[in-house]
Amino acid sequence: MSTKHLKKGDPQPAAAEGGKLRLYSMAFCPYAHRARLALQVKGAPFDIVNINLLEKPEWLTAVHPQGKVPALDAGDGRIVVESLDIADFLDGKFPEPPLWPADEDTKARHKKLIDDFGKVAKIFYEAVYGKEKRPLGDYLEDIVAALQPFEDELVAGGNLFFGGSCPGMLDYMIWPWAERAKVPSIINKQEMNFPKDKFPKLLAWREAMKEDGAVKAQAVDTETHARFSRAYVDGTLDYDNV
Numbered sequence: 001m002s003t004k005h006l007k008k009g010d011p012q013p014a015a016a017e018g019g020k021l022r023l024y025s026m027a028f029c030p031y032a033h034r035a036r037l038a039l040q041v042k043g044a045p046f047d048i049v050n051i052n053l054l055e056k057p058e059w060l061t062a063v064h065p066q067g068k069v070p071a072l073d074a075g076d077g078r079i080v081v082e083s084l085d086i087a088d089f090l091d092g093k094f095p096e097p098p099l100w101p102a103d104e105d106t107k108a109r110h111k112k113l114i115d116d117f118g119k120v121a122k123i124f125y126e127a128v129y130g131k132e133k134r135p136l137g138d139y140l141e142d143i144v145a146a147l148q149p150f151e152d153e154l155v156a157g158g159n160l161f162f163g164g165s166c167p168g169m170l171d172y173m174i175w176p177w178a179e180r181a182k183v184p185s186i187i188n189k190q191e192m193n194f195p196k197d198k199f200p201k202l203l204a205w206r207e208a209m210k211e212d213g214a215v216k217a218q219a220v221d222t223e224t225h226a227r228f229s230r231a232y233v234d235g236t237l238d239y240d241n242v
């Protein structure tokens with residue numbers, strides 16, 4: 001996959017024209033993926049500036065104080081950082097389709113689930129990039145425990161998606177890791193046998209999510225994700241050609 005990522009020495013591109021939104025992103029960052037999904041589902045015109053995170057452009061900290069991605073330039077002088085805050089900001093700016101559930105209790109539960117999903121993201125990161133590798137079965141055990149509340153929420157909701165009949169905030173905020181689910185097995189060349197019988201609802205959710213328009217528009221295939229992760233681990237990463 002060929003995607004230009006700006007790096008040290010590259011000038012910052014001029015602001016997007018006509019107050020258009022701009023996302024500072026990196027093609028394989030799961031947090032930037034969250035922001036791209038939110039932009040896509042809202043149908044807001046936006047452009048993307050991809051950043052080489054190994055050789056960051058000098059101006060990146062003026063955009064994001066921690067020199068990270070994603071960062072959204074709202075086109076009106078405001079810059080929003082943190083993937084969930086970006087999605088939340090977009091949900092406020094573009095009410096249709098609403099991403100959060102209308103019911104306040106459900107919204108609070110979904111916010112907590114998004115927060116708790118951090119555990120899954122952390123285990124995933126360790127299984128792919130961790131220096132001291134444990135057998136994949138150990139990571140799997142932790143992931144299974146961390147995912148149980150998500151299966152329970154789908155059972156309780158009685159719908160295909162957390163958001164109801166179509167995906168909502170919780171669906172989109174966890175999808176980037178579902179898209180990358182096979183990467184730990186590929187990178188470690190070990191099977192990770194997900195206990196399908198324990199998670200019938202989550203597995204149906206994953207299949208349904210693959211057919212969603214925003215998910216499809218922002219999709220990257222598993223092999224490409226795995227090539228990125230392998231090159232990152234091996235120290236051979238060329239952001240522009242993965």
Ligand SMILES: N[C@@H](CCC(=O)N[C@@H](CS)C(=O)NCC(=O)O)C(=O)O
Nearest residue numbers: 029030031053068069070082083084
């Ligand atoms: N909590 C942040 C996490 C963002 C993040 O960790 N981004 C990574 C790329 S996937 C990054 O910019 N890393 C560069 C660095 O830490 O120097 C969010 O949700 O937006």
